[in-house]
Amino acid sequence: MHIGRGGMSAILDVRDLRVTFRVGSITQRRDILGVAGVSFEVNPGETFALVGESGSGKTTLARAVNGLQEISSGSVTFEGNRIDTLDTRSMKPVRRRMSMMFQDPVGSLSPRMKVGDLVTEPFRIHGVADVNLREETRRLLSLVGLPADFAERYPHQLSGGQARRVGVARAVALNPAMIIADEPTAGLDVSVQGEVLNLLNDLRERMGLAMVIITHNLHVVHHVADRMAVMYLGRFVETGDTEEIFQAPAHPYTAALLSANPEPDPDKAHDRIMLPAEVPSLLARPPGCEFHTRCPWAQSKCSTEPPAIVERDERRIACHFPLDPGARPPEQKGAA
Amino acid sequence: MTVLTIKDLNVTFSTEGGDLRALRDVSFEVPERRIVGIVGESGCGKSTLINAILGLLADNGRIDGGSILFEGQELTALSAPKMRDLRGQRISTVFQDPMGALNPVLSVGRQMQNIQYRSGLSRAEKDARSVDMLRLVRIPDPEHAWARYPHEFSGGMKQRIAIAMALMMEPALLIADEPTTALDATLEVATIELLQDLQQQIGCSVLFISHHLGVIAELCDDVVVMYAGEVVERGTTRQVFNTPRHPYSIRLLECDPARQAERTRNLPTIPGEIPDLRRRPQGCIFANRCDRKVAACDELPPDVAVGDGQVARCILAEAV
Amino acid sequence: MFAAASEDRRQWLKPLVRILREPLGALGIALVILMVGGAALADFLSAFEPNKISPRDRFQGPSLTHLLGTDQLGRDLFSRVLHGGRIALSVALFATAASLIIGIVLGLIAGYGPRWLDNLMILLFDSIKSFPTVMLALALVTLFGPSLTAVVVVVVLVNVPGYARIIRTQTLALKTSEFVTAAQSMGASTARILRHHIMPNVIGPLLILASMDIPVVIAIEAGMSFLGLGVRPPTPSWGAILNDGFTAIRDTPWIAIAGGLPIILTTLGFTFLGETLRDVFDPRLKARG
Numbered sequence: 001m002h003i004g005r006g007g008m009s010a011i012l013d014v015r016d017l018r019v020t021f022r023v024g025s026i027t028q029r030r031d032i033l034g035v036a037g038v039s040f041e042v043n044p045g046e047t048f049a050l051v052g053e054s055g056s057g058k059t060t061l062a063r064a065v066n067g068l069q070e071i072s073s074g075s076v077t078f079e080g081n082r083i084d085t086l087d088t089r090s091m092k093p094v095r096r097r098m099s100m101m102f103q104d105p106v107g108s109l110s111p112r113m114k115v116g117d118l119v120t121e122p123f124r125i126h127g128v129a130d131v132n133l134r135e136e137t138r139r140l141l142s143l144v145g146l147p148a149d150f151a152e153r154y155p156h157q158l159s160g161g162q163a164r165r166v167g168v169a170r171a172v173a174l175n176p177a178m179i180i181a182d183e184p185t186a187g188l189d190v191s192v193q194g195e196v197l198n199l200l201n202d203l204r205e206r207m208g209l210a211m212v213i214i215t216h217n218l219h220v221v222h223h224v225a226d227r228m229a230v231m232y233l234g235r236f237v238e239t240g241d242t243e244e245i246f247q248a249p250a251h252p253y254t255a256a257l258l259s260a261n262p263e264p265d266p267d268k269a270h271d272r273i274m275l276p277a278e279v280p281s282l283l284a285r286p287p288g289c290e291f292h293t294r295c296p297w298a299q300s301k302c303s304t305e306p307p308a309i310v311e312r313d314e315r316r317i318a319c320h321f322p323l324d325p326g327a328r329p330p331e332q333k334g335a336a
Numbered sequence: 337m338t339v340l341t342i343k344d345l346n347v348t349f350s351t352e353g354g355d356l357r358a359l360r361d362v363s364f365e366v367p368e369r370r371i372v373g374i375v376g377e378s379g380c381g382k383s384t385l386i387n388a389i390l391g392l393l394a395d396n397g398r399i400d401g402g403s404i405l406f407e408g409q410e411l412t413a414l415s416a417p418k419m420r421d422l423r424g425q426r427i428s429t430v431f432q433d434p435m436g437a438l439n440p441v442l443s444v445g446r447q448m449q450n451i452q453y454r455s456g457l458s459r460a461e462k463d464a465r466s467v468d469m470l471r472l473v474r475i476p477d478p479e480h481a482w483a484r485y486p487h488e489f490s491g492g493m494k495q496r497i498a499i500a501m502a503l504m505m506e507p508a509l510l511i512a513d514e515p516t517t518a519l520d521a522t523l524e525v526a527t528i529e530l531l532q533d534l535q536q537q538i539g540c541s542v543l544f545i546s547h548h549l550g551v552i553a554e555l556c557d558d559v560v561v562m563y564a565g566e567v568v569e570r571g572t573t574r575q576v577f578n579t580p581r582h583p584y585s586i587r588l589l590e591c592d593p594a595r596q597a598e599r600t601r602n603l604p605t606i607p608g609e610i611p612d613l614r615r616r617p618q619g620c621i622f623a624n625r626c627d628r629k630v631a632a633c634d635e636l637p638p639d640v641a642v643g644d645g646q647v648a649r650c651i652l653a654e655a656v
Numbered sequence: 657m658f659a660a661a662s663e664d665r666r667q668w669l670k671p672l673v674r675i676l677r678e679p680l681g682a683l684g685i686a687l688v689i690l691m692v693g694g695a696a697l698a699d700f701l702s703a704f705e706p707n708k709i710s711p712r713d714r715f716q717g718p719s720l721t722h723l724l725g726t727d728q729l730g731r732d733l734f735s736r737v738l739h740g741g742r743i744a745l746s747v748a749l750f751a752t753a754a755s756l757i758i759g760i761v762l763g764l765i766a767g768y769g770p771r772w773l774d775n776l777m778i779l780l781f782d783s784i785k786s787f788p789t790v791m792l793a794l795a796l797v798t799l800f801g802p803s804l805t806a807v808v809v810v811v812v813l814v815n816v817p818g819y820a821r822i823i824r825t826q827t828l829a830l831k832t833s834e835f836v837t838a839a840q841s842m843g844a845s846t847a848r849i850l851r852h853h854i855m856p857n858v859i860g861p862l863l864i865l866a867s868m869d870i871p872v873v874i875a876i877e878a879g880m881s882f883l884g885l886g887v888r889p890p891t892p893s894w895g896a897i898l899n900d901g902f903t904a905i906r907d908t909p910w911i912a913i914a915g916g917l918p919i920i921l922t923t924l925g926f927t928f929l930g931e932t933l934r935d936v937f938d939p940r941l942k943a944r945g
Binding site: 066068091092095096099100102103104107108109110111112113121122125126170 | 838
Binding site: 053054159160189190191192193194195197198201216217218219220222223224243256257260261262263264265266267268270272274275278279 | 377378490492493520521522524525526528547548549550551552553554573574577578587588589591592593594595596599600601602603604605606607609
């Protein structure tokens, strides 16, 4: 089920979004581009994954979509309405429809509040009066598979997986249309991360939720996301159907990321694309294609001309020379 | 030859809620020139084990039984000053956060000089060795990097410098505690390959702790699987990953989404929680979460040898 | 992870037990109970009116009738000390509570509000703090005349900058924490975030500090009354009694002792209690000394 680009019914439509940060002292003020012009859309009921390494701008992008981070240009349209121009007050009704989950399962729960108060806080914030909060607590806890007596616990009395469930319960309390989940499996053990992902998926199916999942764990993406975008230095280098990208990554960075994923199989032959050098600083973006400093396939054109977006079916690739399926680097440069 | 032999090690912490059995009858070996991985989830006792080896247990912890034999020396009976001499010279460590090993106010070169205080080398010789070591861990331009301060390096480089410092004195054993966990995937694989190279060049043994099954599979020769303070299974990496015998190892491997070749929306999990180790259940430690539990599991299971060095603490190990 | 409910029920007893286990904490509690009890039951414990002048009984030494003797106007010192305790303790509690409320509100505003407001308020706190307490007291008394109000205002001005700074620093740290960001993303108002998410997490250490400041407040009241800047005669106050005794300390030392001893005991009692509280709950604060 992938309605691609231009799906008329997109629930979230982000166009050319940019976020700049101001850094340095008063005398040496500089702007850096945290998110450098990103466009994507998410359809109802769809799971969209944002993938990238630390500093790629994926969390900043999520916050910008959620209105927690001011944007410098571009637009965010949610359920047909522009929301990037709204002030805090007009944004409030939108927050009922779009909820966000943060990285730290325990740290995103207010430490002095009991679980019961935490999961029903959305009702109190939005002044939803016609519900019995005690019953809602019971309903939400059972929805995420926690016993009712957990309502009396404090966050520090929960394990990571339990705390994450509380976070999920709170995110779905007001029947949102979309959830943005920032690293939903961060800090969780392998045996627990499946529980959380299954739960999110189950709720997605039951409530018809759209989801944006931000993660650096590619194995997770493979199982949960319909479509995905790979970020590098605040830009999307490749966007498309998850299965297709895993089958045949077209951007060299995607290919390197996929090959860098250690697999729990001692007999696996590692045919790695090693990336030389380190990620450039956002303060000194390379000219031309910003990935050329690390790209094993880079040619002279790459260091001078920024690549245009190449479209291949449903795929969008920011590369002068998109890879053919199964391509190997011309010659491995000195490995990093 | 084995570098480190741990036999029936028991560690207990006295807590407000009673005695906590943090490690129960832990046994395994680290042979010479091999990389042994310890894998386990939170609460499995990995950190306690490392601290017990290094003689750094918290004040309320005690070793009550068992032995830790390192290069023929019994560490549990070693005096604190002797233990201190061992650490950093014969046994060195790398942790998840490299800044724990790096002093922010001293240059990298100065710190590397300090480590070599017992080497008897002249200052110039020490510095030359430091530069060589930095080159070995692939720090670009090591002659100049030598004079720089830790904060001037990126996270991946800091971890490589920490590794260089740990291997400086050519220890017999390197203990690496989740050294790649904070790194991005591309840096993680680079660091693993670096560790592998260095281990071969220096010829030390490595005890590598990680919760990341992929990293363990790729790097380690042998694997020790820990659960709730016990070694539930150990063997070569191939044995444990290809033919796991303990139900916990089997389930843990299943849970890794990377082992699911087919795309699925229903990922396997291990329902339940680890038992409270202050009130350890009578029988098998995994019984309350095990789907193969039988009546006999209410008694302590023996360590069952299932062939050529592979051992599982499960009465069903041979049948599984 | 286990028996969470029964743990909750015992929760409130635990700190008390832990304080009583420390010798200094137990002594502190005993002294505080002694002083508070004496002040509260002043009317029952003493047969004499604190302000009743009786020229015939001037300068009597301690006896069974007058446990602590009498002063230069023949007033019963035991009664005056007990009633003086009421003044001292109520000023201490009221002034401390006022400092806490004002300090918390200002600290939250400085920590959560815009940067320029924060800078402005820090400047204000620092300027108030740089004023010596005695000068501040003299200036206020010159403006308003000696009174209990002057004492309270001095205490508040002395305490608030420090309290507000502590709250501000912690608020700044929590402002960007994930649970606050999560509340923002749910649409919570600033007032709600401050009240429900930040305040409960920042006031704990401050309450401990405030309990350690109570002896300072008592000393300020006594000091100002001693100097004639606080309580107006004939209202009994430990500082005033001390002053009465001071002039004739050679001939009638019991008056100065009657005024000084309760100050020492109360100060010690609250200090021991406060320090034990701090050690039990927040060892990190030790560094502040």
